[in-house]
Amino acid sequence: MRDDDSRWTDEHGRVIDEDHRGLVYDIRTLIDRRRALGIFGGVALTSLLAACGVKGDADASATPSTAAATPTPAASAAAEASGPLEEVPDETGGPYPGDGSNGVNVLDDSGIVRSDIRASFGASTTVAPGVPLTIALTVRDAATGAALAGRGVYVWHCDRAGDYSLYSRGVENENYLRGVQATDANGTVTFTSIYPACYSGRWPHIHFEVYEDVATAVASGPIVKTSQLALPDETNAAVYATSGYEQSVRNAAQVSLQSDNVFGDDGGIHQIATMSGSVARGYAAALTIGV
Numbered sequence: 125m126r127d128d129d130s131r132w133t134d135e136h137g138r139v140i141d142e143d144h145r146g147l148v149y150d151i152r153t154l155i156d157r158r159r160a161l162g163i164f165g166g167v168a169l170t171s172l173l174a175a176c177g178v179k180g181d182a183d184a185s186a187t188p189s190t191a192a193a194t195p196t197p198a199a200s201a202a203a204e205a206s207g208p209l210e211e212v213p214d215e216t217g218g219p220y221p222g223d224g225s226n227g228v229n230v231l232d233d234s235g236i237v238r239s240d241i242r243a244s245f246g247a248s249t250t251v252a253p254g255v256p257l258t259i260a261l262t263v264r265d266a267a268t269g270a271a272l273a274g275r276g277v278y279v280w281h282c283d284r285a286g287d288y289s290l291y292s293r294g295v296e297n298e299n300y301l302r303g304v305q306a307t308d309a310n311g312t313v314t315f316t317s318i319y320p321a322c323y324s325g326r327w328p329h330i331h332f333e334v335y336e337d338v339a340t341a342v343a344s345g346p347i348v349k350t351s352q353l354a355l356p357d358e359t360n361a362a363v364y365a366t367s368g369y370e371q372s373v374r375n376a377a378q379v380s381l382q383s384d385n386v387f388g389d390d391g392g393i394h395q396i397a398t399m400s401g402s403v404a405r406g407y408a409a410a411l412t413i414g415v
Contacts, residue, residue, distance in 0.1 A: 208269060209412065210394050210414055211266040211414040212349065215350060215395075218331060220280070221280070221333075222289075223344055224344045225344075227291075231343075236299075236342065237304045238305070239313075239315055240317075241302060242301070242317055246299065247297070252284065253284055253318065255319040256405075256406030257317050257320075257408070258314060258409070259279060259315040259330060259410075260312055260411075261332060262412045262413065263311045263415060264414055265414075273310075274337055275335065275336065276304055276336065276338040277313045278302075278303070279315050279331065280301060281301055283300070284320075284368050284369060286371065286372070288301075290302075303315055319355075320355075321371070324375050325379065327354055329387075331351075332413070333350050335348060348415055349413065351395065351413070352387075354395045355409060357381075358399075360372075362403050397409035397410060397411050
């Protein structure tokens with residue numbers, strides 16, 4: 125909020141330094157420049173701002189749960205959104221896609237179609253540790269806003285140490301934090317996962333590919349959209365203050381959305397997830413994908 129001197133303050137009336145205003149400030153600034161509905165594909169403004177805030181002390185003291193917070197209608201890009209929306213930018217799949225384009229292909233493995241991606245499947249059952257995270261992606265036609273049901277969505281990301289299963293040293297024989305699902309009638313897929321690390325040189329992110337359907341995905345067929353979801357600074361800071369994420373604190377201090385080599389062109393304004401939850405209860409991250 126602004127005080128009488130047009131300075132940004134938090135809910136306790138303390139002035140927020142310009143370099144630390146975070147996602148909510150960035151969104152408010154963007155709203156001054158563009159129509160909020162055009163940027164976020166029809167999510168109600170009030171719901172968006174509410175979803176971007178990190179929960180307060182009451183949430184932090186809540187009983188821990190093994191499952192991440194369930195996305196709210198606002199955080200899951202509500203089904204009633206309609207009309208044209210911005211297409212999510214195409215981005216690199218990176219060097220560790222596991223889709224056959226750079227070595228190993230996990231998409232044709234039995235077990236890849238699943239909602240809970242925390243554990244490896246097949247020869248290993250190792251579970252990736254970390255703060256619980258639910259990932260909700262809603263696929264819509266950018267021209268009309270119509271929900272696209274039955275699309276195949278492949279999601280993958282690094283673990284708490286910043287390593288990618290199938291590729292990184294020590295986890296070459298793991299395939300955790302990778303999975304495929306079909307979008308439901310609202311165009312949404314929901315994955316149960318853990319919060320990824322911030323590794324050197326990259327803003328915290330989650331990779332995804334959209335296919336025409338699951339059959340096309342597991343056959344490594346044509347990809348409709350390859351992009352990445354950006355996790356917001358406020359949530360990153362809260363998670364990285366917990367045990368096991370210590371190296372992420374240093375790495376996150378050395379990169380910004382503007383300097384990131386993927387999100388840098390526009391600061392990731394079409395790829396920043398809306399968030400709900402807390403460290404204690406787990407977080408939920410959601411993004412509407414215009415294709």
